[in-house]
Amino acid sequence: MTAALARAALDDTVAEIAAGLAGAKVRRLTQLGGGRNSRVYRVETAVNFYALKLYPPAAEDGRDRLAVEATVLRWMQAQAFTMVPRLIAVDQARGATLLSWEDGDQPGGTAADIQQACEFLRLLHERRDTPAVPPEHLAAEACLSGAEIARQLGARIAALRGLRDAALTEFLDRHAGPELATRLARARTALVACGGSFDTDLPPAARSPVPADFGFHNALRRDRGRLTFIDFEYFGWDDPAKLIGDLLLHPGTPLDDEARARLHAGACGIYAGRGFTARLAALLPLLGLRWALILLNEFFPERWRRRAAAGMPGSWEDAKRRQLAAAQKMMTRHIIPGVTA
DSSP states (O other): OOHHHHHHHHHHHHHHHHHHHHTSOOSEEEEOTTOSSSEEEEEEOSSOEEEEEEOOOGGGTSOOHHHHHHHHHHHHHHTTOOSSOOEEEEETTTTEEEEEOOOOBOOOOOHHHHHHHHHHHHHHHHTTTSOSSOTTOBOTTOOOSHHHHHHHHHHHHHHHHTTOOHHHHHHIIIIIHHHHHHHHHHHHHHHHHTTOOSSSOOOGGGOEEEOTTOSGGGEEEOGGGOEEEOOOTTOEEEOHHHHHHHHHHOTTSOOOHHHHHHHHHHHHHHSOSTTHHHHHHHHHHHHHHHHHHHGGGGGSHHHHHHHHHTTOOSOHHHHHHHHHHHHHHHTTOOOOTTTOO
8 A cells, every 4th residue: 555545544544533532523634743742633523623533552651542532621621621622422442532732832932921820720629639540640750759760761761772772872971960969969968957858758638639741842822912832641649749840841832931931930829838839849840850851752763653654844853953963952940040059
């Protein structure tokens, strides 16, 4: 089968799935670019627009992303959340959900954007006694202790070394490896100094239910500046310091100093107590290193194949060069004015 025929067959299958979920004939189907894991399509019927989301198999990483997202969206609808898409229908067997279509542009982290993000996180935190998922369901790659962050960093470096790429190995040897040792020592000292623990998991009372991949890269600014937050595949319980650290540092939507200071202040108001502020300051340099290593995922052949299948343009070699430069830049982004010591 030629590539064109294979593409046509895939489009027909996707249109069939969309029609089944929408209960109507599909007039137009458009795959949206920029996806990194799941595939997302804009679906047009005679009377409505929808977003169709196709998820990778759960066996790839052990998480049933569709089930998690569907569960969370149903819970949010029951809780009258207005800042998320509506779940229209689910096809578990074919790994698909149909969501309300939300028009908008990616927000850039204005004062109003940050206020809405903090309000969304506040609602989640305030409803933690009746959460979407049970306390034992952790967010993807949850980091409940400094030791867990250290374990994840060590595992990432080891896996990247195994790829035996010369430029990548040089970066690990000259930058990431030495920085890991330095930042781990500083984080351990800082956590102990503020009465915390580097090795012990954060107690359940100090955790919060969070969208693990939360940020303005997963948001749309609608009319009148209202935000819609999307993508809850990785939802679960985690240390809110890890969530806020990721939001402060996320390379997809870099925030300026003023925006990061505003976000930090808002987060401290939401998660006040239980050492949140000191823990965030201690862990932020480690989270910055963690992001630098995450940016190198494109070096893994299987990860790149999944990116390409989701619609990411360009060649693999270009992607590797681009991501290595981004990782080098990220190594300097862990210092947040007014946050770290």
